Amino acid sequence: MTAIAYPFLRPGPDRISAGPWLVTRDGEPCVFADGHLDHFDYSTNLEAVRHFEVDVEGVAADTGLRADEIKLLCVVTFGTGGRRLQRARRIVTREVIQAGREAIVLALAIEGREVSELFVLTTEIILLSSGTVRRRVSPVTTGARLWRDEFRAAVEPLGARFPMEAMSFATVFPTGHGDALWYLDWSPQTLHHDFATSVRLLINLDRPAFVEAVQQADEVTLRMLMCSVTTQMVRSAIDLDHFPLDQTEASPSSVSAVIEAWVEQAFPGQSAEAVRTLAQHDPSRFELAIGSLFAGELGNE
């Protein structure tokens, strides 16, 4: 998340008392396990409610404005589509807050067919009008963002961390490679794509002993496999000038983010450039570090 330096005073967090979003489906409260809502589909319609209270006098004191003049707007923005940056966003609720009207209830309906992958409810306190300004750094511009919080809910099951598929290499690679054990199907050119849908480990069905070892989650087999896969991906990524991708471009579930996490785990605190140098000048240590990462993790998925 990029930190924003606001060029105006903002209220302290204790000036806003925001209750949790209560999300219901057919009148029953929804449970979000790790931010994920189970059994959601396009026919699911939700209701969301939260209680919200603003200490207008405190906000005015913190921002150098007059409590009897300041007028605030509470807006809720509904966003959906895409894992990190939403593809669709619109303001769904607006409530004016001012002295004498400090406690409100925010309520909105979420139509299932409009939701894609996740939904985000962003609540913000916006300056509607400042009235008399007492300090040079007081917010004066209508629309100034004074406070925000975000409720994020994924509605799709998260896929296996390492998608695998068994297939006959004699069929997939008719011109050769039929004896290979596995093949990692991915491209270093698509680091910004979602890991779960763009990386796939193909296991050769024509090598039944290997297939069985993988299916039985044989620890040594899986560890060696994972080690080779990780080494390949890390080595390819660190050779790219644009790795790791800017956080504003890559989602946490992107190929880049997954590789970056491996790099951080295997080479804590080292830059991609330092890891690249190590891979070039001391490949044994490089592979040793990566080889220490896994302990049959594929078998747990």
Add this chain to the structure above:
Amino acid sequence: MSEFRLMPRLDNHGVRRLISLPDLLRTGSISERMEAAGTSVSYASSGGSRADAADLKVLQEQIVALAKRFGFPNEGRAAGRASFDAECAQWLVEAPIISGGEALRDDVWAFVACCIAPEVVLWRFEDGHADRFHGGLRNTFQRLWLRARSLDRGAGAPQRWQLVEALSEDAVVQIVERPSIGADPTLACAIAEAWLATAARIGASRMEDVTRRAVRRIRIDNEITCLASLGEPELVRRLEAFFDKAAL
């Protein structure tokens, strides 16, 4: 309420598999391409009815018919392809087949580009770059849907699609393909209206640099100011000021 249509989805692995088979993209059928994609094709497990073979065939025929009006498969100049973009964009938003949450999914548009109308992709973008098939902002059809969704003045509005037709490609990229502003049609439309007014005043030839400067400032300002929350007159005034300043 009509039942929601669930579109097939194609993961990135399937996209790569299909674009490695150019003959299949040029001459294959939808079912042949789906078969080649294998397990990379999936659907939402519930929540509507799956688009069946007849639905997909209709979608294909309509896209191809539209492209034919602009020279597909053998002809078509740059200007014609730009016109195809504008018409196809409007049609995709108005077409009932891909809508709601399904239209926001990259893998749905990857399926459209790779299995429904890859021959149109290869006509529209002769280099056949992989990004034109993968889901995302560069996908041949998704980019059009996104621009029409963002720049739609609304059903019943006079000259509903004028912004889609009038904005330059560069302006569309600057406005629609920036999630912080393009995802909110209210804001995106207002910026596009300001672009149109400025272009009429200073001439389209100056607009590329002006747009880039203005949009950069708008994006920065939008981080600290909730532009979408402003009423229309205030929003228009604020956005025009950004363009005016950028045009100095």
